[in-house]
Amino acid sequence: MADVAVQHSVPAAYEPSLFGTYSKKIGMWLFLLSDSLTFGALLYAYSYGRISTPNWPTPFHSSSIMNATFMTAFLLTSSLTMVLAVRASVFGHMKAVRGWLLATMACGAAFVVLHGREWSHLISEGLTLPVFPAVPGAETSKEFADVTKTVPQFPATFFGLTAMHMLHVTLGVVYLGVVALRRTFVPILLGLWLVAWLATPAYSPFHYGAHVLLIAAVVVSIILWLKPKVYDSSDIEVAGLYWHFVDLVWMFIFPLVYLMSTRII
Amino acid sequence: MATTAHVHAHAAPQGFIRKYIFSLDHKVIGLQYYFLALTAVFVGMFLSLLMRIHLIWPTAQLPLIGEIKPETYLSLLTMHGTIMVFFVLTTAPQGGFGNYFLPIQIGAPDMAFPVLNMLSFWTTFVAFLVLIAAFFVAGGAPLHGWTGYAPLSALSNSGPGEQLGADLWITSIALFCVASLMGALNFITTTLDLRAKGMTLMRLPLTVWAWFITAILGLLAFGVLLSAGILLLLDRNLGTSFYVPLVVVNGQLMGHKGGSPLLWQHLFWFFGHPEVYIAILPGMGVASQLLSTFSRKPIFGYRAMVYAIVAIGLLGFMVWGHHMFMSGMSPYSAFAFSLMTMSIGVPSAIKTFNWLGTLWGAKIRLHSPMLFAIGFVSLFVSGGLSGPFLAQPVLDIPLHDTYFVVGHFHLIMGVAAIFGIFGATYYWFPKMFGRMMDENLARIHFVITLVGTYAIFMPMHYLGMAGQTRRYSQFTEVAYQTKLLPLQTFMSYAAFITIGAQLIFLFNLFWSMWKGAKASDNPWEATTLEWTTATPPPHDNFGGLTPVVNHGPYEYNVPGVSKDYVMQTDPASAPAH
Numbered sequence: 033m034a035d036v037a038v039q040h041s042v043p044a045a046y047e048p049s050l051f052g053t054y055s056k057k058i059g060m061w062l063f064l065l066s067d068s069l070t071f072g073a074l075l076y077a078y079s080y081g082r083i084s085t086p087n088w089p090t091p092f093h094s095s096s097i098m099n100a101t102f103m104t105a106f107l108l109t110s111s112l113t114m115v116l117a118v119r120a121s122v123f124g125h126m127k128a129v130r131g132w133l134l135a136t137m138a139c140g141a142a143f144v145v146l147h148g149r150e151w152s153h154l155i156s157e158g159l160t161l162p163v164f165p166a167v168p169g170a171e172t173s174k175e176f177a178d179v180t181k182t183v184p185q186f187p188a189t190f191f192g193l194t195a196m197h198m199l200h201v202t203l204g205v206v207y208l209g210v211v212a213l214r215r216t217f218v219p220i221l222l223g224l225w226l227v228a229w230l231a232t233p234a235y236s237p238f239h240y241g242a243h244v245l246l247i248a249a250v251v252v253s254i255i256l257w258l259k260p261k262v263y264d265s266s267d268i269e270v271a272g273l274y275w276h277f278v279d280l281v282w283m284f285i286f287p288l289v290y291l292m293s294t295r296i297i
Numbered sequence: 298m299a300t301t302a303h304v305h306a307h308a309a310p311q312g313f314i315r316k317y318i319f320s321l322d323h324k325v326i327g328l329q330y331y332f333l334a335l336t337a338v339f340v341g342m343f344l345s346l347l348m349r350i351h352l353i354w355p356t357a358q359l360p361l362i363g364e365i366k367p368e369t370y371l372s373l374l375t376m377h378g379t380i381m382v383f384f385v386l387t388t389a390p391q392g393g394f395g396n397y398f399l400p401i402q403i404g405a406p407d408m409a410f411p412v413l414n415m416l417s418f419w420t421t422f423v424a425f426l427v428l429i430a431a432f433f434v435a436g437g438a439p440l441h442g443w444t445g446y447a448p449l450s451a452l453s454n455s456g457p458g459e460q461l462g463a464d465l466w467i468t469s470i471a472l473f474c475v476a477s478l479m480g481a482l483n484f485i486t487t488t489l490d491l492r493a494k495g496m497t498l499m500r501l502p503l504t505v506w507a508w509f510i511t512a513i514l515g516l517l518a519f520g521v522l523l524s525a526g527i528l529l530l531l532d533r534n535l536g537t538s539f540y541v542p543l544v545v546v547n548g549q550l551m552g553h554k555g556g557s558p559l560l561w562q563h564l565f566w567f568f569g570h571p572e573v574y575i576a577i578l579p580g581m582g583v584a585s586q587l588l589s590t591f592s593r594k595p596i597f598g599y600r601a602m603v604y605a606i607v608a609i610g611l612l613g614f615m616v617w618g619h620h621m622f623m624s625g626m627s628p629y630s631a632f633a634f635s636l637m638t639m640s641i642g643v644p645s646a647i648k649t650f651n652w653l654g655t656l657w658g659a660k661i662r663l664h665s666p667m668l669f670a671i672g673f674v675s676l677f678v679s680g681g682l683s684g685p686f687l688a689q690p691v692l693d694i695p696l697h698d699t700y701f702v703v704g705h706f707h708l709i710m711g712v713a714a715i716f717g718i719f720g721a722t723y724y725w726f727p728k729m730f731g732r733m734m735d736e737n738l739a740r741i742h743f744v745i746t747l748v749g750t751y752a753i754f755m756p757m758h759y760l761g762m763a764g765q766t767r768r769y770s771q772f773t774e775v776a777y778q779t780k781l782l783p784l785q786t787f788m789s790y791a792a793f794i795t796i797g798a799q800l801i802f803l804f805n806l807f808w809s810m811w812k813g814a815k816a817s818d819n820p821w822e823a824t825t826l827e828w829t830t831a832t833p834p835p836h837d838n839f840g841g842l843t844p845v846v847n848h849g850p851y852e853y854n855v856p857g858v859s860k861d862y863v864m865q866t867d868p869a870s871a872p873a874h
Contacts, residue, residue, distance in 0.1 A: 047493065047494060073520070077539055161536055192537065
């Protein structure tokens with residue numbers, strides 16, 4: 033019917049991006065926006081449970097708070113090292129980038145390990161979910177066992193919120209590992225999975241949780257196969273956005289879950 | 298920071314698997330979504346057929362299936378709703394047509410993140426398989442409705458389908474959330490970053506605006522549903538009590554306590570109400586596009602249309618409480634939710650009046666896409682008018698658990714959106730497959746579907762006002778409900794005919810793919826960018842080039858121009874208005 037006359041220009045002539053930045057960065061910001069609603073829903077569920085429960089328990093002793101403070105310190109330090117990694121990447125010092133990324137991952141891993149230790153401790157003391165098997169030979173503290181019995185919302189929200197955050201930190205470490213080491217990281221990840229799986233006793237939730245690393249290894253392998261490219265400074269920056277977000281979420285969870293439920297105050 | 302080039306020049310793939318299965322091309326992914334939705338819609342329609350049969354012949358022995366038990370009816374209802382809302386109304390207009398035409402309409406070679414695009418389709422596909430698997434596990438499909446209200450959905454001994462079937466249902470929904478999140482951020486980034494030179498925001502076709510706002514809604518809503526689903530899985534499998542209060546099931550005290558079923562409703566409907574707009578906004582975009590094109594007039598009030606879409610999207614997040622008037626709500630909250638809900642009527646009315654303004658005094662070309670666009674407006678108005686009734690707590694409380702609500706949401710969200718999908722199919726089929734669909738079959742399809750739709754869903758309003766309860770599997774045993782059976786019988790027969798008519802569409806679709814008349818590059822004499830490129834479009838949409846846009850999307854019958862339309866890519870010298 034109609035004759036089609038198209039006026040074409042040179043390739044890649046686009047309107048300037050609305051936010052004056054590259055697509056990957058916008059994509060990550062959008063993901064973080066969505067993820068903040070995911071966490072928002074969890075925090076809402078926590079607040080809902082807490083407000084609707086009379087006599088919300090405050091069982092955390094100074095040992096838990098000390099531990100959580102160290103965890104927080106590790107996470108804050110990791111944000112600093114992440115900033116240094118981004119800064120090094122701007123100057124093109126890729127070797128320094130890798131070093132700072134590995135430091136960030138080490139801090140993140142330390143956070144997860146400390147958190148795992150805290151979980152195991154609380155579970156053995158009797159703060160537990162119905163499905164967690166009993167810890168053999170544990171000295172159950174009456175207080176935590178009472179909390180579990182009278183306010184099941186307490187362990188549910190505690191384990192639910194912190195598990196979701198721990199998952200984000202773990203995936204963040206994997207993410208940074210892929211950015212820093214790419215293919216070399218896959219065998220390391222598989223090694224970490226084996227260690228986490230075999231080194232935890234069968235009654236520990238981490239025995240099963242370790243399989244997250246196996247799933248991550250599979251997904252990472254697929255992504256590296258689909259996009260086998262060298263990462264540049266923009267990828268470091270985008271990874272940094274994710275890492276800082278995970279850090280920021282902890283800044284909500286730490287006071288809400290720990291500080292507001294502590295015995296010291 | 299300077300913007301960098303955004304070209305995602307992945308080469309045209311070779312080999313069947315990379316070209317058609319794990320394709321990175323947004324057009325192939327769009328078709329994959331479309332055919333997934335097509336499969337889903339026939340599954341969902343078959344389930345509704347079984348429901349309609351059971352409602353009027355509750356003890357009928359069906360071949361292969363046997364007699365439908367009351368609990369099976371609830372499973373059918375659940376799966377019909379879930380399949381239709383997620384895998385049809387969300388998948389076809391956004392995943393299907395949005396994927397195929399959003400990049401082309403803005404002059405982009407592909408989506409911003411092609412790999413993510415592929416992953417989001419395949420995640421949706423797996424989610425669909427997981428959902429269908431629920432039919433075949435012990436206990437069968439869940440019976441907690443598409444809204445999955447706790448504690449019914451949170452306890453595995455609360456009903457026959459609530460064992461593994463319910464876990465599969467939640468897993469499917471969670472996977473669908475992840476897939477939709479990936480899709481949504483891809484759509485938004487593409488629209489922000491990959492618009493061709495001259496394609497300013499106020500030159501975007503209204504379809505693009507609709508897909509864009511829909512993607513924002515999806516981005517913000519699905520994350521919440523994901524959390525809600527995870528907590529539900531924890532309740533079911535780890536023994537937590539987020540949604541379960543102290544409850545006795547079959548005389549047995551459950552181990553849960555302290556949770557609140559209202560928490561689920563809040564989280565679910567915070568997602569659920571935007572989801573309604575996720576389903577209908579793309580239909581609005583398509584209707585605007587088609588009404589303007591076939592009226593040969595600029596869309597009436599383009600800017601108002603854009604602002605109305607944005608306003609509907611924004612208000613959509615503030616009204617979830619109107620689904621919960623029945624659940625026990627402070628009258629103050631109910632008042633606030635009611636007021637917000639009523640105010641959605643304003644942008645909706647703006648859209649409707651602008652559609653009518655577009656049609657006013659036009660020399661309308663009544664091709665099949667246009668018929669469905671007019672049908673869309675008709676259904677949107679008919680379904681929308683019952684909205685203000687339900688928005689008021691005093692009226693909602695007697696009407697909420699009746700067929701009135703079923704009629705309301707099927708007209709406005711279900712069939713109106715389906716008409717958008719049909720209109721889009723008839724309109725873009727020539728571009729997608731290079732052939733025209735048969736016009737006569739399309740008209741027969743349209744007439745039967747429109748009349749049939751009204752015949753099925755209008756009586757529901759009367760049934761509702763007469764007090765007929767929804768979700769009941771049979772009315773033969775209740776005296777006052779039995780009197781309404783003749784109307785139910787009429788609706789069932791209307792449904793059989795309407796469902797049968799969809800086979801005409803199916804035949805037309807596949808027959809035209811191979812046997813239809815060859816289509817030219819711009820058979821409808823439309824102005825947007827997809828009609829400037831070859832049919833079907835080449836791998837990178839514009840043959841390695843990027844179009845330059847000089848005009849708005851709806852410049853029809855511009856004074857002083859010899860043709861009755863100005864392509865968006867026509868030279869700027871043609872007068873703009």
